[in-house]
Amino acid sequence: MSDLSRKDALSGGEALVRALAAHGVTDAFGIPGTHNLEVYRHLQAYGIRHVTARHEQGAGYAADGYARASGRPGVAITTTGPALLNIAAAVGQAYSDSVPLLVVSPGMPLRHPRQSTGLLHEMRSQTEALRGVAAFSHRVSSVDEIGAAVARAFTLFRTGRPRPAHIEVPLDLLEAVEPAGPPRIAPPAGPALPDPAAVEAAAAALRSARRPALVLGGGARAAGRECRALAQLLGAPVVTTANGKGIVDERHPLSLGVSLHSPAVQKWLADRDVVLAVGTELAESDVWGPLPALTGALLRVDVDPAQMYAGLPADTALVGDARAVLAALLETLRPDEAGEPVDTAAEVTGLRATRDDETRGRDARWLPYLRAMRRVLAEDAVVTSDSAQCCYYGALPHLPLGPEARYLHPTGFGTLGYALPAAIGAKTAYPGRQVVALSGDGGLQFSVQELATAAQLGLPLPVVVFDNCGYGEIREEMAARGDRPTAVDLPSVDLAALARAYGGRGGTVRSPDELADALTRGLATPGPTVVTVPEESSR
Structure with missing residues (x-):
């Protein structure tokens, strides 16, 4: 493998591949093209295995599936123009489902005129096109900047809500050899911790609840053990979104599985006195229609503060990493202080049957x-x-x-x-x-x-x-x-x-x-x- 600590001059293509390898990238998906050959030249030397898709949209979905399955960012490599637009649908899907997907592509030369010249794959603005579906789309202006752009993408993936990013390297910079400096590495990020006062308020609401419920989305994926422990402590049935499927075993007596679309389950949810929603937008695409009007208190756990007032606004906002928040709740809501949970297994069994009958x-x-x-x-x-x-x-x-x-x-x-x-x-x-x-x-x-x-x-x-x-x-x-x-x-x-x-x-x-x-x-x-x-x- 090439030396990741080299400080001498590198081509833009090598600087890009070195930055990816420095962040632990071992696999990439894509299709080589005339303008990105300098990237492909260095993949093997830096230990990055490449999977050649047959269409860039397929490369994007493959990188998305890689990221969802492994928990590591997925990387896709395209060439300019139509190739980048081909992958845009996959980027939009990754944005919708909070998937850490990095798309890297060449772009028009650094000093390419704004006026059309007829250069191969020329388009008005690749960065603007991808900005509409990605969390950020950035065009670098020097070889040295490439490492910082990659570090920025991985910082986004590690902190806050993970969403896709696009980095464009002008095709002349890919071939240019310039001083690159040492690799920039995204700093390790600890879990975002919730406000202790919000944890106390949420614990008090759950302590007094008689009809609690848990709604789990994809943002709760890493907190499955805590979700299950909290559900069992409270005797609270669990319903999930599509992205939350299986976080709590769907054969568990408290699990309603993916049932937010069920009218019976929506009616039941609306009647809960406390609903704890973890890592979910509670969006129309989750319930397949208008959001249910909850009559009880809504506690929302999300790493994205904007979710606290989107859709159904939170009565208590718990901003932070789901695992950290739920661990704090479990510590605060000690078993001897929890309310008297009723046996809800029969209720869940009946709801499952009603859902299926519908x-x-x-x-x-x-x-x-x-x-x-x-x-x-x-x-x-x-x-x-x-x-x-x-x-x-x-x-x-x-x-x-x-x-x-x-x-x-x-x-x-x-x-x-x-x-x-x-x-x-x-x-x-x-x-x-x-x-x-x-x-x-x-x-x-x-x-x-x-x-x-x-x-x-x-x-x-x-x-x-x-x-x-x-x-x-x-x-x-x-x-x-x-x-x-x-x-x-x-x-x-x-x-x-x-x-x-x-x-x-x-x-x-x-x-x-x-x-x-x-x-x-x-x-x-x-x-x-x-x-x-x-x-x-x-x-």
């Missing part, structure tokens, strides 16, 4: 197949998800997972084509863990070319596809409006044959047992295995 006619088609998947999946499996009916109506509420597992879903921004490349990213991070992608036929075809990436990696990766011959959700929305379905019915594609063409395997199953068998084989077979479930078989 949508039995819609969701029943997927349940036997999801139970078959659950039989095969290990406790630490990673399931990636698309913005597809089988995922948000099916797996989110009905595929129970525990805290060792991960379920990666494109919430908020709601992009299509996420599942397959995100699974590649997760499998890159954890080649020894089971990773399964779950998608619909419409969503898969947004990024189906990444089957070639999965085949090249040679890692076992089953892709389960429920095929309803088109865009099923939009078809049903049109019908519900009384409209004639238009542009939503698509000819069925032989996805198994397509998988084989890309170097993988594939087949069609027509029963849950066949799915379990195919999934078992796919998890033991190098490369991607596409398993198609025709819609008529899942009804």
